[in-house]
Amino acid sequence: MTEPENLTLQLLREIRSEVGALRGDVRELSERIDTIEIKLDGLTHAVVAGFGSLVHELDGVKQRVGRLEAEKA
Numbered sequence: 902m903t904e905p906e907n908l909t910l911q912l913l914r915e916i917r918s919e920v921g922a923l924r925g926d927v928r929e930l931s932e933r934i935d936t937i938e939i940k941l942d943g944l945t946h947a948v949v950a951g952f953g954s955l956v957h958e959l960d961g962v963k964q965r966v967g968r969l970e971a972e973k974a
């Protein structure tokens with residue numbers, strides 16, 4: 902082989918190595934994003950449930966205030 906061919910093969914091997922490393926990085930990032938999505942979904946459900954609970958308690962307070970106002974009248 903001539904020198905330019907060796908250089909080309911060497912560069913191609915380096916590129917292949919870098920692409921392999923990038924694949925690993927992308928795979929890791931994808932897994933981390935999946936984990937974040939799962940946690941965010943759980944957090945969303947917790948927040949919605951919390952708001953539902955607060956609304957329920959607020960309805961109870963409104964009913965008690967309504968009864969107190971009715972007793973005063």
